[in-house]
Amino acid sequence: MVANIGRTDRIIRIVAGLLLLSLVFIGPQTLWGLVGLIPLTTAFVNFCPAYKLLGMDTLGK
Known part of the structure; x- marks a missing residue:
């Protein structure tokens, strides 16, 4: 697997995941x-x- 998630996208996913999981x-x-x-x-x-x-790809080169 080649990484395809950038730093900002990663932070957004973590916050969204934690918010959903809190439900x-x-x-x-x-x-x-x-x-x-x-x-x-x-x-x-x-x-x-x-x-x-x-x-x-949101990783950015």
Whole structure:
């Protein structure tokens, strides 16, 4: 896997993932918050399969 997520994109994914994941514990306490694991995982591995399919790259050269 070649990294295709830049620093800003990574930070946004971490914040969004944590916010979504917080829905499991606070707020409506719904399991839909587990969707937050997707942006967190992609942020920590620096690879987004959707970006690969779309030919996108926010890494910057």
